[in-house]
Structure formats: structure tokens, C-alpha cells
Amino acid sequence: MCGIIGFTGYKPAQDILLDGLQRLEYRGYDSAGIAFFKDNSGHVSVRKTAGKVNDLRAICDEENTSSTGIGHTRWATHGGVTNANAHPHKFGEVTLIHNGIIENYHELIEKYDLKGKLKSDTDTEVAAAVISCNYSGDPVSAIRAAVSELKGSFAFCILFKNHPGEIYAVRNVSPMVATHTDDHGSFIASDLTAFIEYSNSYFVVPEYHIMTMTDGGIKLEDMEGNDVAPQYMTVDWDVSTAQKGGYPHFMIKEIHEQPQALSDTMGPRIKDLLPDFEEDGIPDSLFEGVKDITVIACGTAMYAGNVGRTLIQNKFGIPVTIAIASEFRYERPTISSDTLVIVCSQSGETIDTLEALRLAGKYTDRTLAVVNVKGSSIARESNYVLYTHAGPEIAVASTKAYSVQVAAMYLIGCKLGLVLGRATEAEVREFISGLKNIPSLIEEVLKMEERIKGLANRMVNTKDAFYIGRGLDYTLSMEGALKLKEISYIHSEAYAAGELKHGTISLITDGTPVIAIATQQNVYSKVISNIREVKARGAYVLLISKDKEITDETVCDEHISIPDISDELTIFESIIILQILAYYTSVGKGIDPDQPRNLAKSVTVE
Numbered sequence: 001m002c003g004i005i006g007f008t009g010y011k012p013a014q015d016i017l018l019d020g021l022q023r024l025e026y027r028g029y030d031s032a033g034i035a036f037f038k039d040n041s042g043h044v045s046v047r048k049t050a051g052k053v054n055d056l057r058a059i060c061d062e063e064n065t066s067s068t069g070i071g072h073t074r075w076a077t078h079g080g081v082t083n084a085n086a087h088p089h090k091f092g093e094v095t096l097i098h099n100g101i102i103e104n105y106h107e108l109i110e111k112y113d114l115k116g117k118l119k120s121d122t123d124t125e126v127a128a129a130v131i132s133c134n135y136s137g138d139p140v141s142a143i144r145a146a147v148s149e150l151k152g153s154f155a156f157c158i159l160f161k162n163h164p165g166e167i168y169a170v171r172n173v174s175p176m177v178a179t180h181t182d183d184h185g186s187f188i189a190s191d192l193t194a195f196i197e198y199s200n201s202y203f204v205v206p207e208y209h210i211m212t213m214t215d216g217g218i219k220l221e222d223m224e225g226n227d228v229a230p231q232y233m234t235v236d237w238d239v240s241t242a243q244k245g246g247y248p249h250f251m252i253k254e255i256h257e258q259p260q261a262l263s264d265t266m267g268p269r270i271k272d273l274l275p276d277f278e279e280d281g282i283p284d285s286l287f288e289g290v291k292d293i294t295v296i297a298c299g300t301a302m303y304a305g306n307v308g309r310t311l312i313q314n315k316f317g318i319p320v321t322i323a324i325a326s327e328f329r330y331e332r333p334t335i336s337s338d339t340l341v342i343v344c345s346q347s348g349e350t351i352d353t354l355e356a357l358r359l360a361g362k363y364t365d366r367t368l369a370v371v372n373v374k375g376s377s378i379a380r381e382s383n384y385v386l387y388t389h390a391g392p393e394i395a396v397a398s399t400k401a402y403s404v405q406v407a408a409m410y411l412i413g414c415k416l417g418l419v420l421g422r423a424t425e426a427e428v429r430e431f432i433s434g435l436k437n438i439p440s441l442i443e444e445v446l447k448m449e450e451r452i453k454g455l456a457n458r459m460v461n462t463k464d465a466f467y468i469g470r471g472l473d474y475t476l477s478m479e480g481a482l483k484l485k486e487i488s489y490i491h492s493e494a495y496a497a498g499e500l501k502h503g504t505i506s507l508i509t510d511g512t513p514v515i516a517i518a519t520q521q522n523v524y525s526k527v528i529s530n531i532r533e534v535k536a537r538g539a540y541v542l543l544i545s546k547d548k549e550i551t552d553e554t555v556c557d558e559h560i561s562i563p564d565i566s567d568e569l570t571i572f573e574s575i576i577i578l579q580i581l582a583y584y585t586s587v588g589k590g591i592d593p594d595q596p597r598n599l600a601k602s603v604t605v606e
Ligand code: M6R
Pocket: 298, 299, 300, 301, 302, 344, 345, 346, 347, 348, 349, 350, 353, 396, 397, 398, 399, 486, 599, 601, 602, 603
């Protein structure tokens, strides 16, 4: 949550900061601000406002020659959405931006006698004050002293008065990456998308290391003052990957990117129609002797894990538990050294998932991260990583990351099936040859966009919607319901179709939309009966199935036929329909689906 950026170099900083912030807005968009050395003097100026980056642009100077500055886009934690609470915060000679939460800020207010001296309600201003109180001319010593007193998570970029051209940075937990290029100068940001236009090579700022950035380079040192060499890595994206590319929103662009994302993720891991993780450095020994699996994740990543659970348990007979990361941390763990812990995360920075991984790591060395963002905290802290190759996902609502996570779970399941002797090579080859066809089948489903857009019109004025299915379709329903609720603000719930009659069916009245998914042959007739039950009570039913046609009006009002493939794979087709439906419902309601209220893409607070 919160996006931060800093630049010091050979060109004016303002546009670099504002454009970078715009790309980081997915991390929060309650308020925005920048600070810079006015006219490259030692004096720091701040512009900030409640609202989005475009509101900030409107109050920025037209001409700004400063070549050093920092910028912030906020997702509010402490203190409401006001101009005063917007970052940067200035205290004494210190100006800073912050992503994270300082947990002991009350104690620090007492200790440093700050009552009555603060202008905002934020924990961040307290951190600025603590650094300022420890400052007597040497920024690094002040940061070192202050950081030893802070509890919580933080990524700070800091300007010190009379140190023009210099940006200081330090972090704990909250992400921060940086780079230096001879052509432009030094960049730092919450993630690479902010400065991808200037460099596709970067390093992750290590925790509890202090960075001094100037136009000429970056000095990285540990808390004892020892120099540390940054570990650079590169990605193969360019700036176009982080732009809308002609689409009106990132979400619809990312929905359309799913065939490519799936090919990129599966291609390198399939050899001779068998799963192969050699290039990922994941040995078969990781899977040998595995007795059970625990999947830990949040939100969409958790729902993707749940699809994986259903497949792995039913196809290969391996027990799988799904753990909501934020709950896992406070429950008694049941994992052992024979448990494979799979941690799923698009960003690799979700704090609940990261902390759960750390806890799991105390019980087993078999931790495997399925992560999209290279070098992210979860990727670095797991014993093994299987990167999904979806490219940057910018829209708050996760779409392509979900599909590639499911694909990764399926491949891991196949590997386990083989290593544990639960499936023959022939069985796995047959399954994987179906999986390889998924990208082209998704292209077919994407052609239904206009039809689904029309169906979304029916959803715009609704208050409640229900998603039902059985087996894999039920796990998919959960993701469908989440997609709709987060971007359209329509209350939507997923139910196992057979469970409705145990209570929830009382909510079905005339016209209540029910999105029913019936692609699993072993429960097909049961689901159809459940659909008839809601239809008989007035529901408006949109049915997704493999049937070519359904004319029986007692079953559904609208039917979408998906290409007929194996039951285990239909989920890849159906999710496209549910994503498009949610997208156009949101757009139809006049909501910006990329930036729905109250949400942020990367959830780095507990
Ligand atoms: O980055 P992660 O995959 O760890 O994020 C997990 C959830 O916060 C995320 O999936 C969230 O639920 C999305 N808004 C769903 O669209």
C-alpha cells in the first residue's frame, strides 16, 4: 500500500516523479505529493493534496528545474484522507515519504515530546520527527539512530535540508527497488513499473540497509556502515507492458493478456508433455515424501490456490489444506517437515502471506512460492520459487495473475503426482496436452466479449448477486464473486450449489441474478436441479456450461456455451467470462475498475 518514488539525476525530476506515481497509483490513490530541492538549492519544497495524481499535477509548478525529488501516492492507514495527512511530511530539516506502518508511534510521541508539534495525524510525521531529532548534520547517523527505535514496517525516502541532490532511503518489510543508469541518474520506487521507462535492470533494496543516492551513483551500506554491493537483476518487459496499450483500462488489457501470460508461464515448464522445473532450480527431491500440502495466500491468490487444492486432492489423492494467510498466523499450525507449503502471491509483498510464510518456515524447509514479481520478499524468503510470467499486473482486480497461478498449481500437482507415484506419465501427458491448448481456447472465449458486455447491462442495477457451482466450478465461483464485488460494489456471494437450500436460498427473490457454472459432468445433473430451485423462486439465471444450447426456460434466462474440454480445465475458460462480466458491470456503473474505492493492489499492512 502506498507508492513511493525518488529520482536524482541529470534531468528535471518533476515529470519523472509524476509519471512514476501515476504508474504506482494502483498501490493507493487517496492522496499524492512530491518534495524537491527548489531550484536545486538546499531548500526543500512540497506540493501535496488529497486526491489522485492528476489532482497533484494540477497544483505543481509548470516550470520546475529541480533534478532531485521524491513522490508518494497514499492508501490511508493512520489519519483520514486530508491534505495535511498527505505525504511528504516535513519536520525540522527532514522531509520524507513512507510506505508501511509505524506501530510504536504513540510511545515515540511521548519519548520525543512531540505533542502539539505535529501537523498531521499520521505515524509517518512521527518518523520524520524522530529522524529530525537525531539529526546533527550527518543524515546516515540520524537514520541509523531513528530506525533502531522504529517498530513496524517502513520504506522511507528522505531529503535533508542543505543536502541538495541527495536522497536517502531505508526499509523494513515494505518493498523498495532501485537502479542507477549513467544516462539518467538514480531511481528508487516501490516497484519497477515506476521507472521501467528508464531501466529494466534494478535491485531490491535489502532490509535495514541505508542508501545514499546521488546523480553519480548509489551507495548502499549496512547498519554497521559496511559497503554492500547491490544485486542487480533484469526483466524482459518494457514500458509498453506497464501502459494501457489502447485499452480503456488496465483490467480489460490484462484480461486479454491471459493467453500470452499462460503460454509464458507454462511453456518453459513443460518438456515432452511432462512438468519440468529444472530451470527454476526446483529439484524433484522437494516433492519426494510429501505427505500433505498447505497452500497459503490471500484474496484472488487464495482462490487460485483453492482451485489447485481441488485438482490436486481429487486427481492425485494428496491432502491439501487452504489457509487464509491472515488466519494461518494465529492458528496452531498442523504442518510438519513432510508438508509442502505453497505460498501464492502476485505481488510477492502481501504482508499477511509473507508473515505466514515465515511462520511456516519454522516447521518445514519445503516452502515453494508461486509469485509473479521477481525478487519480491516472498520470492526471496521461500526455499524455492516458481515465477509466474504474467508481466506487470496493474489493475487492482487480479485477472491474469489468477489464471497463471492456477496453471502453476496444476503443473505442481502433476509433478507431485509423478514423483509420488499417484499418476503415470501417460496420464500426466494427456492432462498436460489439454493444458497446452488452453491459451488458444481462451482466445475463442475472448471473442464473446460483446455478448458478455450486453449481459453486464442486466447487472448494473442489481444489489445482490449469487455465484453457484459444484466442485471446481464452486472454487471458481468464489473468484467470480470477488471480482464483481470489488469493482462494482455489488454484494455478491459464492455458494456451493448444493448448500443454497440450507439457508441462503431465502435471499433469492424475483430477479435476483444467479450466475451458475455447470461444467463438471459428475455433478452436472445435481447443479441443474439446484439451478431449477432458484429459478422456481424467481432468480434471473445466467448459466455457463459446455452445452451447445439450452432452450429449457426452467433452467436459465441466458446461456453461455464454452468450448468443450476436459472438466478439469474448463475453469480457464469460465473465469474469462466472469472477469469480463465484472469489468463491464463496473464500467456500466461509472466506476473506474482499475482503482475501486478503499482498495490497493499491494496489501503491505496487516
Ligand atoms: O499480491 P497478492 O497476490 O498476494 O495479493 C493478494 C490479494 O490482495 C489480491 O489477490 C486481492 O484480493 C485482489 N484485489 C483481488 O482482485
